Amino acid sequence: MIKKLTIFLLLIAGIFTNSCIDEVVIEVPGFEPQLVVDGWYGNSIEDTYIRIYYSAEYQSGVVTPQYRQANVNLLYIQDQNGRRINFIPVPNSISFLPENYFDPEPGLSYQLVFQLTNGNSYRSDFEMMPPKVEIEEITESAFEALEVINTPGVSLSQIRTFASINAQISDPGVGEFGYMFSTSGISEDFTFSESDNCSCTCYSFISNIFDKLNLLSNREFQSRSFQHSLGDIPLTSLGRFYVNTRVRTVSKNNLEYLLKIDEQQKNTGSIFDVSPFRIKGNVRNVAENQNSVVLGNFFVFQQSGLEKLVFRTEIRAASLDLNHVFDLPPLVNSSCIEIYPDATPIPPIPFR
Numbered sequence: 003m004i005k006k007l008t009i010f011l012l013l014i015a016g017i018f019t020n021s022c023i024d025e026v027v028i029e030v031p032g033f034e035p036q037l038v039v040d041g042w043y044g045n046s047i048e049d050t051y052i053r054i055y056y057s058a059e060y061q062s063g064v065v066t067p068q069y070r071q072a073n074v075n076l077l078y079i080q081d082q083n084g085r086r087i088n089f090i091p092v093p094n095s096i097s098f099l100p101e102n103y104f105d106p107e108p109g110l111s112y113q114l115v116f117q118l119t120n121g122n123s124y125r126s127d128f129e130m131m132p133p134k135v136e137i138e139e140i141t142e143s144a145f146e147a148l149e150v151i152n153t154p155g156v157s158l159s160q161i162r163t164f165a166s167i168n169a170q171i172s173d174p175g176v177g178e179f180g181y182m183f184s185t186s187g188i189s190e191d192f193t194f195s196e197s198d199n200c201s202c203t204c205y206s207f208i209s210n211i212f213d214k215l216n217l218l219s220n221r222e223f224q225s226r227s228f229q230h231s232l233g234d235i236p237l238t239s240l241g242r243f244y245v246n247t248r249v250r251t252v253s254k255n256n257l258e259y260l261l262k263i264d265e266q267q268k269n270t271g272s273i274f275d276v277s278p279f280r281i282k283g284n285v286r287n288v289a290e291n292q293n294s295v296v297l298g299n300f301f302v303f304q305q306s307g308l309e310k311l312v313f314r315t316e317i318r319a320a321s322l323d324l325n326h327v328f329d330l331p332p333l334v335n336s337s338c339i340e341i342y343p344d345a346t347p348i349p350p351i352p353f354r
Contacts, residue, residue, distance in 0.1 A: 035059075037072060037296050039285045041114050041126070043079050043087070044250070044303035045134060047103050052077060052089050054116065055096035057297060071096045077116040081107075082128060106302065108133040108176075114285065114300040126300035127284040132179040132251035134304035139170040140245055141229070142312055144237060144321035163237040163326050165317050167211065167245055168229045169308070175225030180257025182250040182303070183216035185232040188350055190241030192331040193338040202331075203241075204338035204345035205353065211235060211245075215264040219257060238329040240315050244352040248307040256301045259283060311352050 035056035043050050054074055058067040077089040077098055089098040106112065111128035118124075142165045149162045169183065187208045195202055211233030218230055235243050252260070262281050283299035318326050334340045338347055 035070070037124075038069075039114070039124070039126075039283070039296055039298040039300065041079075041298075041300040042303060043106065043112060043114075043301070044131075044305055045106055046305050047100065049303075049305065050100055050103065052079075052098040052114065052116075053096045053298075054098065069096050073119040074098070074116055075119050079112055079114055082111045082113075106131045106304070108304065112302050123288040124285055124296060125288055126286075127255065129253045129255060129284065129300065129302045131302045132253055132304055133174050133176050134306055135171060135174060135181070135249065135251050136306045137169045137171055137247065137249055137308040138227075140232075140247065140308055140310040140312075141168045141170060142166065142317050143168065144317050144324055146324050160327070161325055163318070163321070163324050164234045165237055165312070165314065166234050167232045167247075167312070169232055169247060169249065170227070170229050171249070172227040173220050173223045173225060178219070178221055178224070178254050180252045180254065180260070181218040181220065181230070182252055182257075182260065183212070183218070183230065183232055183247060184250075185211050185216070185245060185247040187211050187233075187235070187246065188244040188352065189235070189239075190243065190353060191239065191338065191342055191345065192241055193334045193341055194331045195334050195336060197336050199336065200334065201337045201339075201347040202334065203349075204342040204347055205350055206342055206345040214267060215260060217257065217260055217264060219254075235312070235314075237314055237318055238327055240318075240328070242353065243312045243314060244309070244350070245312055246307070246309045248305055250303040250305045252301055252303050255284060256299065256303075259299050309352070 035058065038053070038055050038057050040053040041051070054072040054077070055069040056072060058069055060067075071091070074091070078086045079089075080086045085104070087103055088101040090101045091098050108131050111130045113128045114124075114126040116124055144163055144165050146161050146163055148159055151158045151160055167185065171181075189206045189208060191204045191206055193202045193204070194200075212231075213233075216232065232245070232247050259281070266281070283296060285296040285298065285300055287296065332341045339345065
């Protein structure tokens with residue numbers, strides 16, 4: 003039996019050893035840069051800009067690719083009555099800033115128009131300027147959630163408490179448009195030391211407490227007051243937390259485009275997903291048909307903001323029915339920077 007098995011294995015090995023291996027050459031098409039437009043016009047001149055450039059080939063590990071600015075000889079935004087804002091290039095940049103500026107009017111439509119030095123002309127669809135909406139109040143509510151805590155060699159699941167940071171808004175009820183929220187923060191983080199001269203309190207800057215695009219249609223909230231989540235902060239620390247939120251109202255078409263981008267960022271991996279470079283924006287080549295695609299979009303917006311210093315101790319005291327836990331401050335030699343290298347021990351203005 004063993005002899006027969008040995009002969010069988012030798013025959014199989016011989017087949018694989020003498021098999022032919024065909025070399026398959028896969029042709030990868032060359033990368034062709036595409037024109038990209040990223041334009042924003044609204045009631046904040048600091049946030050009004052146009053970027054026109056060519057896409058760059060993806061390179062692993064490169065966080066900020068070197069984009070090439072498009073050569074433009076004419077660039078402006080016009081309203082439906084023909085009034086224009088001209089834009090001029092920023093040297094050594096892909097950006098263009100307004101040469102003149104006037105405040106947008108809600109209900110009026112605006113269009114981006116530009117021409118490249120090669121003679122190609124482009125224009126966006128007309129987008130209706132949405133109304134400006136103020137955030138009335140920032141509120142907090144505590145809740146429990148299961149969190150996985152990773153320690154060396156082991157992962158533990160523990161119920162912990164968080165505070166949901168919410169914006170209270172009243173929709174003006176003047177038609178359908180979208181809300182785009184952006185909320186940054188500063189966390190007061192404690193450490194302790196046996197040294198008498200320790201800088202033991204750090205302030206960590208958080209660019210966005212919401213882990214993705216925070217978008218909302220007003221379709222279900224027209225003429226109503228509603229509350230919307232801006233993100234969550236942990237309640238396992240007693241340090242204060244500074245919240246700085248901005249809300250931009252955008253046109254209905256702008257919102258639909260942003261929702262497609264948001265869907266791409268979730269990276270579902272479905273074979274039915276639209277490729278990012280095939281998401282149609284609202285900018286077209288004038289000489290070509292309406293199916294021509296220019297990457298990016300032209301946005302119109304109205305912006306407002308609100309800030310608040312949140313006291314985690316007060317939130318915990320108002321929710322004693324929850325299973326609050328407390329993380330002990332870490333031990334340092336002389337400075338909290340040893341634990342929080344990207345933070346600062348100098349109190350920012352909201353904490354002074």
